[in-house]
Amino acid sequence: MRGEFELIDRLCRGLGASRRTILGPGDDCAIVARSRWPSVITVDSMVEGRHFKIGWGAPEQIGARAMLVNLSDIAAMGARPSHCVVNLAVRRGLSTRFIERLYDGLKRTARDASMDLVGGNVTGADNLAITVTVVGELRGPALRRDQARVNDEIFVTGTFGDAALGWRILEGTLTVANHRSRSWLVSRCLQPSPRISAGQVLARLKPTPAAIDVSDGLAQDLGHILERSKLGAEVEVDSIPLSPAYRSIAGDDRALALTGGEDYELIFTIRPGFDEAALSKRLGVSVGRIGRIVARRGLRILREGKPARRAQARLRGWDQLRDH
Amino acid sequence: MRGEFELIDRLCRGLGASRRTILGPGDDCAIVARSRWPSVITVDSMVEGRHFKIGWGAPEQIGARAMLVNLSDIAAMGARPSHCVVNLAVRRGLSTRFIERLYDGLKRTARDASMDLVGGNVTGADNLAITVTVVGELRGPALRRDQARVNDEIFVTGTFGDAALGWRILEGTLTVANHRSRSWLVSRCLQPSPRISAGQVLARLKPTPAAIDVSDGLAQDLGHILERSKLGAEVEVDSIPLSPAYRSIAGDDRALALTGGEDYELIFTIRPGFDEAALSKRLGVSVGRIGRIVARRGLRILREGKPARRAQARLRGWDQLRDH
Numbered sequence: 001m002r003g004e005f006e007l008i009d010r011l012c013r014g015l016g017a018s019r020r021t022i023l024g025p026g027d028d029c030a031i032v033a034r035s036r037w038p039s040v041i042t043v044d045s046m047v048e049g050r051h052f053k054i055g056w057g058a059p060e061q062i063g064a065r066a067m068l069v070n071l072s073d074i075a076a077m078g079a080r081p082s083h084c085v086v087n088l089a090v091r092r093g094l095s096t097r098f099i100e101r102l103y104d105g106l107k108r109t110a111r112d113a114s115m116d117l118v119g120g121n122v123t124g125a126d127n128l129a130i131t132v133t134v135v136g137e138l139r140g141p142a143l144r145r146d147q148a149r150v151n152d153e154i155f156v157t158g159t160f161g162d163a164a165l166g167w168r169i170l171e172g173t174l175t176v177a178n179h180r181s182r183s184w185l186v187s188r189c190l191q192p193s194p195r196i197s198a199g200q201v202l203a204r205l206k207p208t209p210a211a212i213d214v215s216d217g218l219a220q221d222l223g224h225i226l227e228r229s230k231l232g233a234e235v236e237v238d239s240i241p242l243s244p245a246y247r248s249i250a251g252d253d254r255a256l257a258l259t260g261g262e263d264y265e266l267i268f269t270i271r272p273g274f275d276e277a278a279l280s281k282r283l284g285v286s287v288g289r290i291g292r293i294v295a296r297r298g299l300r301i302l303r304e305g306k307p308a309r310r311a312q313a314r315l316r317g318w319d320q321l322r323d324h
Numbered sequence: 325m326r327g328e329f330e331l332i333d334r335l336c337r338g339l340g341a342s343r344r345t346i347l348g349p350g351d352d353c354a355i356v357a358r359s360r361w362p363s364v365i366t367v368d369s370m371v372e373g374r375h376f377k378i379g380w381g382a383p384e385q386i387g388a389r390a391m392l393v394n395l396s397d398i399a400a401m402g403a404r405p406s407h408c409v410v411n412l413a414v415r416r417g418l419s420t421r422f423i424e425r426l427y428d429g430l431k432r433t434a435r436d437a438s439m440d441l442v443g444g445n446v447t448g449a450d451n452l453a454i455t456v457t458v459v460g461e462l463r464g465p466a467l468r469r470d471q472a473r474v475n476d477e478i479f480v481t482g483t484f485g486d487a488a489l490g491w492r493i494l495e496g497t498l499t500v501a502n503h504r505s506r507s508w509l510v511s512r513c514l515q516p517s518p519r520i521s522a523g524q525v526l527a528r529l530k531p532t533p534a535a536i537d538v539s540d541g542l543a544q545d546l547g548h549i550l551e552r553s554k555l556g557a558e559v560e561v562d563s564i565p566l567s568p569a570y571r572s573i574a575g576d577d578r579a580l581a582l583t584g585g586e587d588y589e590l591i592f593t594i595r596p597g598f599d600e601a602a603l604s605k606r607l608g609v610s611v612g613r614i615g616r617i618v619a620r621r622g623l624r625i626l627r628e629g630k631p632a633r634r635a636q637a638r639l640r641g642w643d644q645l646r647d648h
Contacts, residue, residue: 022362023466023468026469026552027401027466027468027469027470027552028366028397028398028400028401028467028469028535028536028537029364029365029366029397029398029400029401029403029460030364030365030366031362031363031364031401031462031466032362032363032364032365033362034358034359034360034361034362034363035358035359036358037358038346038355038356038357038358039355039356039358040353040354040355040356041353041354041356041407041409041442041443041457041459042352042353042354042409042443043409043410043411043443043444043445043455043457044411044445045411045413045445045447045455047413047447047448047449049450050447050448050449051447073352073353074352074353076352076353077351077352077353077355079353083365085365085366085367085457086367087367087368087369087411087455087457089369089371089413089451089453118365119365119366119367120367121367121368121369123369123371123374123375123453124371124374125371125374125449125450125451125453126373126449126450126451127413127449127450127451129413129447129449129453131367131369131411131455133365133367133409133411133457135365135459136353138355142347142351142355143352144347144351145350145351145352146350146351211352212352213352228350228351
């Protein structure tokens with residue numbers, strides 16, 4: 001690890017570390033004690049202008065979000081975050097103070113997740129980009145995308161479409177007068193809540209559920225489970241959970257709830273018989289049943305058990321848009 | 325891991341994997357079997373326009389180089405590469421074929437290093453940037469920067485300044501008529517040779533040497549050892565090993581050998597008594613003794629045991645340049 005040596009040294013100052021970190025930032029590599037468990041690893045990048053804009057929030061929030069979206073991948077495996085490294089691409093025009101505050105957000109979020117930030121690299125580029133690699137421990141079975149079974153029920157955590165509305169508010173294409181709704185939606189976009197402990201609880205259920213976290217939208221990410229499991233699904237569109245803030249803007253229109261990304265909730269499929277309320281209690285987050293896995297490939301959107309042609313057509317149109 | 329799902333799926337096709345990879349690309353995280361050893365982890369990024377230009381080599385070479393510079397960090401710890409993940413930021417104007425070929429270079433280099441490429445992410449950006457995180461196993465003591473001792477002798481592997489000359493050739497600011505010299509220097513820039521097995525041999529010596537790999541130049545990277553070890557060094561400038569190609573251009577002028585980056589050789593400090601020839605044989609790469617560690621802080625450049633004022637002044641001037 002290298003590049004802008006003094007800066008990275010300063011950024012990493014005051015980093016706490018657990019006993020598992022043998023050597024933190026400042027050498028060619030960090031050293032981490034061996035673990036009793038298999039590890040999971042994921043990388044994701046947040047690029048200015050594509051995934052966020054600088055004016056959207058405080059630098060700390062931008063840093064925090066880059067870490068949170070990675071933690072969501074750890075959650076979706078049912079794993080525990082253990083340690084991470086950060087690559088920061090910095091463009092001209094950003095002050096050292098800005099970078100330090102952004103890094104404070106990264107460090108704080110790592111600490112809140114009981115994870116050691118063990119190393120980093122800083123480079124120059126034309127965009128600000130924060131690329132985080134998180135390593136986690138898998139203390140039991142993994143929540144995989146390819147493990148859905150026919151007749152599994154499909155559940156989701158939290159509510160959908162909030163982050164997409166929040167995004168539009170931040171972009172200035174949506175005005176929401178109600179202050180409370182506005183700030184809730186914006187915070188859903190800026191500060192996702194990776195379902196880390198819920199994921200770990202899910203991974204202990206038998207048979208192990210399939211799961212994915214929702215970054216690209218409910219329909220698309222459920223599609224990844226279907227593709228990997230070589231199965232299909234029927235989703236009852238009106239059962240997709242909405243927040244009061246979403247409802248106050250879009251009413252019962254679930255188009256954005258179905259296709260809007262960045263919610264970082266979990267979709268999981270589980271054998272029939274689980275009760276929403278009991279599951280919510282167990283996972284520590286509200287969950288809703290939205291449909292079931294079927295043998296026939298593809299995703300079918302239903303309304304009261306019948307094909308919801310309009311929603312399905314929208315989905316198709318949106319799929320085609322995404323392909324370009 | 326997400327983003328451009330179909331593309332990343334295609335890029336990862338045909339990936340081999342060892343038994344330690346439980347789940348490769350295609351889920352939220354990859355899963356890797358637990359290891360008996362502590363792990364090392366490093367991240368580094370290669371950004372178009374800063375670290376390379378597209379016209380410099382085949383896409384495969386660009387991909388390979390991004391992997392090789394990370395492997396050099398693993399080598400500098402005395403570790404064995406185990407697995408890696410790649411974040412690819414892609415700009416407009418690059419064909420899918422180009423990206424596939426770049427990825428072929430990444431995959432081939434991982435395979436050659438007996439390392440599993442277990443996951444990746446593709447995002448859009450204004451620069452092409454390849455960010456690689458490599459995890460390795462540490463089967464013995466680590467080669468750290470902070471373990472140099474007074475009176476240790478300073479050795480280097482290989483030759484210095486070649487990559488800096490190769491860079492100038494690629495940039496068009498240096499013309500080298502001799503074809504053999506030209507292609508040797510260019511390949512030293514485009515295809516670094518991380519000293520992985522040499523690093524592992526070094527880590528078994530007792531007492532364990534301090535070491536670093538040279539990305540920013542001999543003087544600067546030796547400086548990191550000195551800083552971390554809170555010591556100084558005397559370097560006999562004329563003992564810095566040069567390649568015949570370097571000599572054919574710069575003669576005995578070692579300015580670039582001292583300050584030019586990207587050589588990805590190792591600098592290590594070791595207790596007195598080791599013989600160059602015997603060490604070269606043991607490490608499987610030529611090594612040269614260039615100086616010794618002293619208690620007085622700072623790096624002093626000597627010529628026949630006396631201060632080499634010109635070289636020292638140059639170094640100072642260059643340090644100031646680097647600071648801006």
